[in-house]
Amino acid sequence: MDFIELKVFVSPEWAEIIIAELAEIGYESFVEFDEGIIAYVQKLQFSEELWQSVVEKYTDFVTIDYTVAEMQRKNWNEEWEKNYQPIVIDDQCIVKASFHKIDEKYPYEITINPQMSFGTGHHETTTLILQSQLQLEHEGLKVMDAGSGTGILAIMAQKRGAVLIDAFDIDEWAVTNAVENCQMNQSDKVRVQQGTIASVQLEDVYDIILANINRNILLDEMPLYASKLVSGGTLLLSGFYEQDIPELEKRASEFQLVKKQQTSKHQWASLWFEKR
Template identity: 30%
Template sequence: MKVVEIKVIFDSDNIEKTQKEIGDIFYSFGATGLKMDEPLKEKNPLNFYKDEKQFLMVDYAISAYFPLNPYSERRNKIIAEKFEEVFGEREDMIYSIDFYEYEEEDYQNNWKKYLYPEKVSAKFVVKPTWREYEPEEGELLIELDPGRAFGTGSHPTTSLCLKIMEENIKEGDSVIDVGTGSGILMVAAQRLGASEVYGTDIDELAVESAKENLALNKIEDAKVYLGDLISVVKDKKFDVVVANILADVLLLLLKDISRVVKKDGLVVFSGIIEDKLPLLEKEVRGLGLEILEVKADKEWRAMLIRA
């Protein structure tokens, strides 16, 4: 199987802000990890022998990786159009976008040397399948396929979500992950003792990825569905509803999510950029829901809500 690398090379008046904007676009299309390239700030000649490619690098770049399938050409076109929509008329940055195809084995081997088990919250350790790791007392292990989803746990939106989940999910809870992506939050819910675990996603590729990662973690009874939230679960209600999606999407799904959480149940929102937090808080309270906690990591926010 092949994968597609979508690489954006850019220069900007505000590198950090532009990196975040590019990353947000990739995440909105279901990317579960990014590769960032930056030129060395101090080009000591000795570094040439350590990493010739990085020494010669003069541009900033961000890459996202997606499986190659019959929808790839259309997806690439839509992503390119989104970058043109956001950055085409901007005077504070310039960019180019390139597409590359790799055999999945080559892609995975290229990343293997950089990826190690990573503790992403108080309890959870995420590890690539080829690394050995013996969990310490109290740690919960999640294995992810590196070619499709590894790296998600380290992003602030996911780690914030995991931190709230591990503090609030109880043994026997029913949990649904809306927009499940890689399935990492479904695995986490099962590890925390949830008796029923559901996941939904409107992206066929995400559903496939989630099923693979559930199998990797030997989880057989979780249910992953392709489709929107309401049509999938119908009249079922859950103790905990989790959604790690961008704030604009959370606003669209808010009413549907409020219908599938039990009375006094919990909702965990993540993927909220700081600027969007006040609007989302207003809409949440407008539905009669109670905000119990807001966690922060850099510019990202996650919210714990009670129905």
């Protein structure tokens, strides 16, 4: 499977907005650089028309130049090695690639080689969930990671003490990548499957459910999350904007999910619910 590389030249203050727009139309991975962003989408999902609609939306406010190129999977490693830098979460966790040599010591160290999968800790939504995980008790608990991407959240769950983690994603590459990342991090309590919450094999209930996907899927799958969560369990959601919070909160309330906390970063948001 080949990917399309969209290289967008735009002023830095607009980079996050363009990333948000591209995430809504199926782009899976992003790299920021001094002059803008690089975004990747599966070739079969690429639409010049959809991209032009994004450009036209902001043409009165900012100049956007871009290039489009087809990128075979074999070239991906070279590209992200040039741009992927370690990231530190709340001075407690460092997320790095296998080729990084780190002298500093942190309570949690996660090694992620992302390939084409989403979730290196660089995107705000991943960071927000990781920050919540650092606050949340995992010891001895069972965790579900829906839309697991690179497996980064599942890996963190085991490092925080979870005894069983079921992670799944619809993308075959993401599943392969998550398995590789789990092996690198000795995350032997993580079970990775390909599919959706409705199709994979799962436990009856979980103590914690993590879902970093997008607003529409979260709204659609909310009753399934609630049905798989123990009473008093925690649901952590991200993958949406601050403006989406009221709709998600209302939907969650229909299934005895009560908001405990909300956080945001650069217009992206995360919600922490408890099942009553």
